[in-house]
Amino acid sequence: MSSSPIGSLSDSASKAMCPPCASPLSPSTEMSQCKESPPPQSPTVPDIPQGVNDYIQEAKAHMSQVCQDMETGISLTSHYVDVQVSQREVLRSGKNTNKCLEKELVIMGDTDRQKSLLGQSQIFGGSNDKAKRYILLLGNAGMGKTTLIKKLCLDWSKDCIPQFDFVFLLDGKQLSLTEPTFSLQTLLLNLSSYAPSCMDPEAVFAQILAAPKRVLIIFDGFNELRDYEMLLQTQEKDLVTSLLKDNKAQTFTVKQLYSAILQRVLLPGCTLLLSTRPRGSGLQVLRRTDSLLEMCGFTSTNVETYLTQYFTDPALRTSALDCLKSSSYLHLLCWNPGLCRLVCLVLEQCASLEVLPRTLTGLCHQVLCLKMVKERKNPCAEAQTQTPEQPVQDETQILNSCQVKKCDGSNQKKSRKQQHTSSGSRRSMRTKKTQVDEMDEEMKNDVEGVDRTQEGELLSQLSSLAWEGVKSNSSILPTGRAVPSKLKAFGLRMGLVLSHHLKKRPLVSNGENEGGGRGDKHEMGEVKENSGKTDTDVDDDLILLWANPFLQSYMAAVHLSLSRTVTERTFLQTLPFQSGGKGRRRPQREELELTQRFVVGLLFHNRTELQKLHLHSERTLKDVVVTKQASVMKHLEGLSYSDLSSSQVLEACHCVYEASHTSDESSRNTGNTRLLTHLAVNLPEFLTFQGVPLSPPDVFTVQNAVKRGGAEGRSFCLDLEDSGIQICGLRALVGLNNINTYRACIADVVALWEQLEQAGETELLQGAVSTFKIHPLKATQVCHIEHLEKLVKIHVQKRLSDSSSQSESILAEGVPAVKELHKLEFELGPERGPLALPKLWELLPGLPNLQHLDLEDCKIGDKEAENLANALASLCSLEKLNLSQNCVGDQGVKKLTATLKDLPKLHCLSLYSNVISDEGAESLAAALPHMASLTDLDVSYNKLTDAGVESLGASLRNCNEMKTLRMWNQCIPYGVYERLQHQDSRIKLN
Numbered sequence: 001m002s003s004s005p006i007g008s009l010s011d012s013a014s015k016a017m018c019p020p021c022a023s024p025l026s027p028s029t030e031m032s033q034c035k036e037s038p039p040p041q042s043p044t045v046p047d048i049p050q051g052v053n054d055y056i057q058e059a060k061a062h063m064s065q066v067c068q069d070m071e072t073g074i075s076l077t078s079h080y081v082d083v084q085v086s087q088r089e090v091l092r093s094g095k096n097t098n099k100c101l102e103k104e105l106v107i108m109g110d111t112d113r114q115k116s117l118l119g120q121s122q123i124f125g126g127s128n129d130k131a132k133r134y135i136l137l138l139g140n141a142g143m144g145k146t147t148l149i150k151k152l153c154l155d156w157s158k159d160c161i162p163q164f165d166f167v168f169l170l171d172g173k174q175l176s177l178t179e180p181t182f183s184l185q186t187l188l189l190n191l192s193s194y195a196p197s198c199m200d201p202e203a204v205f206a207q208i209l210a211a212p213k214r215v216l217i218i219f220d221g222f223n224e225l226r227d228y229e230m231l232l233q234t235q236e237k238d239l240v241t242s243l244l245k246d247n248k249a250q251t252f253t254v255k256q257l258y259s260a261i262l263q264r265v266l267l268p269g270c271t272l273l274l275s276t277r278p279r280g281s282g283l284q285v286l287r288r289t290d291s292l293l294e295m296c297g298f299t300s301t302n303v304e305t306y307l308t309q310y311f312t313d314p315a316l317r318t319s320a321l322d323c324l325k326s327s328s329y330l331h332l333l334c335w336n337p338g339l340c341r342l343v344c345l346v347l348e349q350c351a352s353l354e355v356l357p358r359t360l361t362g363l364c365h366q367v368l369c370l371k372m373v374k375e376r377k378n379p380c381a382e383a384q385t386q387t388p389e390q391p392v393q394d395e396t397q398i399l400n401s402c403q404v405k406k407c408d409g410s411n412q413k414k415s416r417k418q419q420h421t422s423s424g425s426r427r428s429m430r431t432k433k434t435q436v437d438e439m440d441e442e443m444k445n446d447v448e449g450v451d452r453t454q455e456g457e458l459l460s461q462l463s464s465l466a467w468e469g470v471k472s473n474s475s476i477l478p479t480g481r482a483v484p485s486k487l488k489a490f491g492l493r494m495g496l497v498l499s500h501h502l503k504k505r506p507l508v509s510n511g512e513n514e515g516g517g518r519g520d521k522h523e524m525g526e527v528k529e530n531s532g533k534t535d536t537d538v539d540d541d542l543i544l545l546w547a548n549p550f551l552q553s554y555m556a557a558v559h560l561s562l563s564r565t566v567t568e569r570t571f572l573q574t575l576p577f578q579s580g581g582k583g584r585r586r587p588q589r590e591e592l593e594l595t596q597r598f599v600v601g602l603l604f605h606n607r608t609e610l611q612k613l614h615l616h617s618e619r620t621l622k623d624v625v626v627t628k629q630a631s632v633m634k635h636l637e638g639l640s641y642s643d644l645s646s647s648q649v650l651e652a653c654h655c656v657y658e659a660s661h662t663s664d665e666s667s668r669n670t671g672n673t674r675l676l677t678h679l680a681v682n683l684p685e686f687l688t689f690q691g692v693p694l695s696p697p698d699v700f701t702v703q704n705a706v707k708r709g710g711a712e713g714r715s716f717c718l719d720l721e722d723s724g725i726q727i728c729g730l731r732a733l734v735g736l737n738n739i740n741t742y743r744a745c746i747a748d749v750v751a752l753w754e755q756l757e758q759a760g761e762t763e764l765l766q767g768a769v770s771t772f773k774i775h776p777l778k779a780t781q782v783c784h785i786e787h788l789e790k791l792v793k794i795h796v797q798k799r800l801s802d803s804s805s806q807s808e809s810i811l812a813e814g815v816p817a818v819k820e821l822h823k824l825e826f827e828l829g830p831e832r833g834p835l836a837l838p839k840l841w842e843l844l845p846g847l848p849n850l851q852h853l854d855l856e857d858c859k860i861g862d863k864e865a866e867n868l869a870n871a872l873a874s875l876c877s878l879e880k881l882n883l884s885q886n887c888v889g890d891q892g893v894k895k896l897t898a899t900l901k902d903l904p905k906l907h908c909l910s911l912y913s914n915v916i917s918d919e920g921a922e923s924l925a926a927a928l929p930h931m932a933s934l935t936d937l938d939v940s941y942n943k944l945t946d947a948g949v950e951s952l953g954a955s956l957r958n959c960n961e962m963k964t965l966r967m968w969n970q971c972i973p974y975g976v977y978e979r980l981q982h983q984d985s986r987i988k989l990n
């Protein structure tokens with residue numbers, strides 16, 4: 001039992017009732033309160049009992065403290081950069097057969113993405129929108145999901161998200177707790193991260209159940225979408241019944257409860273926010289979500305802001321900014337906030353660095369080396385600096401800051417206000433402090449025992465663990481004795497791993513709520529339990545995690561490329577691009593992909609640098625590296641790039657970039673330039689990245705390969721459609737002088753042209769206009785037609801905008817891409833089709849060279865047919881018109897035939913499956929002899945009777961050019977067709 005004095009209810013209530021601004025934030029650095037959201041509303045919530053309200057206020061005060069740290073030594077208050085999220089949409093193909101989430105999502109162009117950006121206040125639905133209840137937040141590793149969630153929690157603590165009385169953060173890591181000893185109540189009030197001790201759980205839980213709409217539950221720490229998919233498997237009926245029967249029965253596993261919340265069995269009215277990396281399939285999740293958000297990453301302005309906040313010393317700031325500007329690739333990597341953080345770590349040393357890293361491998365290597373240097377200089381500094389007065393932090397950070405930050409050298413000053421903690425928090429802090437002290441002691445012993453020469457050994461052991469993690473898709477290190485304490489301590493000191501305290505369920509029994517928070521009691525109990533444990537088992541509930549996904553992958557690659565325990569066979573199996581045929585490829589996991597990239601980068605890295613990572617003698621290292629280098633070369637040079645999927649071609653560009661931009665002069669002259677040349681020579685001429693999201697660093701490596709192709713006399717046709725490429729990336733690629741043609745989102749291309757015109761870059765504009773292609777065009781989104789309309793307008797007006805004159809000479813003949821558009825498929829389906837049809841009618845006359853127009857299944861009725869007829873009048877080149885599966889009736893056909901008979905080249909007309917009856921057939925029959933070019937007509941599956949088909953059959957006799965007339969209609973006896981067919985074999989039944 002805890003002997004800590006427990007703050008009285010009135011005591012904590014008085015603190016909890018402090019106005020929100022008095023929450024313990026550092027006054028000097030306090031963030032502007034709720035910039036985008038409406039002014040904070042009154043924190044008083046009607047109908048909430050006072051005791052519960054006290055808890056809410058305490059939870060807010062607690063959260064405002066624990067969410068302060070973005071990561072060790074970096075505070076949200078001083079370092080947070082306002083990033084935006086974009087709203088994504090799911091493709092409504094209805095097929096849903098894709099194994100990969102990315103293929104299920106609409107990939108927006110840059111221009112549209114900018115329009116879809118949401119501020120933080122809009123994440124849960126703005127005041128005018130419908131509230132969003134099931135939100136999925138997507139972002140690759142390091143893109144800032146957890147940070148945004150912390151910011152949201154902080155905003156909530158400042159009453160800036162007033163629609164929720166309760167916010168609970170459920171962590172994927174808690175799934176490691178597998179005992180069936182939890183209830184919904186203990187899960188929310190005791191297991192959720194950042195939750196303070198609760199004095200009256202019964203009342204609070206009752207309030208949660210009474211108003212679930214005012215509850216936000218956030219799921220974070222799930223690496224991949226497939227982790228959620230597992231939780232969405234239908235639960236057994238009996239389990240659902242028992243879950244519903246008793247919310248307080250402590251008989252469920254964390255997994256069962258997570259599952260039940262995600263499946264809306266428990267607290268169905270609450271709002272769910274799920275964060276995850278997007279790889280993997282996620283059909284079930286997609287079906288449930290009503291809002292799909294994606295982290296947008298840092299813009300260059302964001303990067304500048306980040307650096308400005310990071311480097312408080314003006315001189316260092318200026319040199320860091322200058323350094324970054326001089327290194328395009330590092331700058332582009334900063335698009336990922338997690339990498340921006342690593343770049344800043346390196347930039348801290350920019351004055352003393354001879355060269356900045358030029359690759360991701362180089363960056364991670366440099367960061368690791370810096371960590372090693374710091375660790376050597378200061379093996380256990382600040383070991384005892386954390387005092388109980390310091391604010392409690394989240395479970396990971398609290399230990400991390402005691403154990404890792406000590407080597408970090410950063411001494412964050414805490415304001416008095418920050419030191420003000422609630423009594424519950426202090427107790428919990430003391431409990432954790434006890435655990436931390438135990439670990440510290442253990443570590444100190446270990447440090448003393450660590451011979452510096454062992455560093456290499458420890459690094460290699462750690463890298464082997466990193467590879468185990470990557471293989472099993474986990475960032476959690478093996479628990480218990482599997483990892484020697486010396487190794488744990490080393491990983492913690494280096495800041496490569498963090499320890500995370502798994503909150504275990506405190507037993508709730510009647511009367512236990514008297515005299516203190518249950519969490520504290522339990523935590524104390526745990527410490528007691530653990531006190532007799534050996535040094536490897538300080539605390540069962542402490543798990544170790546890799547602190548940074550990039551460094552984990554980097555370490556894994558160190559193991560694969562440098563360890564002699566990795567056999568040649570295993571090594572070869574881990575090389576990239578091993579999966580089967582194009583169609584069967586599943587999306588590669590992010591950590592594995594990164595590891596493979598690092599392996600290639602490391603093998604061509606400066607050997608003196610590699611020496612720092614292992615204990616090998618120079619000669620052994622050389623042998624290991626040379627052998628593996630040869631395997632990599634053989635593997636990459638043996639690839640047939642035309643057999644690779646687009647994402648694999650992209651990955652190949654990355655791998656080769658990592659190998660060829662090493663700082664090692666010796667290998668730069670040998671293997672790695674060979675790899676780049678091989679790639680450049682063998683890349684397919686039609687280089688398509690359609691459907692593959694292209695981030696700024698992706699574009700850079702593609703640019704690098706294509707440019708090299710130019711030096712080898714190659715030129716390419718680029719397809720960048722549905723890649724989400726930023727306009728600046730588009731410019732970089734289009735600006736290369738060996739691009740024959742390119743395709744990309746029309747709106748972005750137009751935006752690029754406008755930028756070029758404004759900048760007076762006429763030559764580039766000329767090239768960008770003349771090499772752009774849109775044929776054949778498949779419109780699957782309403783915006784595609786809107787974009788086309790814009791382009792056609794430019795074509796017709798022969799200038800970029802009403803006010804522009806510069807582009808007039810370039811566009812004197814119109815837009816070549818429009819002139820060359822011969823085929824347009826309108827594939828929006830019956831739901832969205834009608835939304836875009838009016839625009840289509842407008843733009844069609846601007847496409848005089850269109851030969852093939854496919855308007856299948858988009859709900860064209862008689863009215864639309866009339867509009868179409870008018871629009872078609874000027875399409876003199878039209879050869880094929882597909883109007884299958886629409887609702888064209890007799891009136892529509894009449895209008896159409898009046899126009900169609902004047903189209904001199906029309907040879908194929910499909911009116912399959914419409915609603916044409918005999919009257920319409922009559923008008924068609926009358927027009928047929930005048931449609932001199934028509935060779936194929938399909939009017940099957942309409943409403944024709946014998947009379948209708950008879951007239952068409954009769955008319956056919958006067959049409960010498962016709963080759964087939966299909967007119968199967970169910971209600972006509974087969975005999976009629978047989979007779980007609982007998983008369984004229986051009987009549988077909990199907």
Ligand SMILES: Nc1ncnc2c1ncn2[C@@H]1O[C@H](COP(=O)(O)OP(=O)(O)OP(=O)(O)O)[C@@H](O)[C@H]1O
Binds near residue numbers: 074141549
């Ligand atoms: N908005 C931001 N402002 C400043 N720094 C940020 C921001 N977002 C992220 N960072 C930095 O990037 C690091 C990684 O971010 P975070 O952990 O939130 O990424 P994540 O998307 O949750 O990654 P993972 O998928 O690996 O969990 C943070 O520790 C922080 O240093």
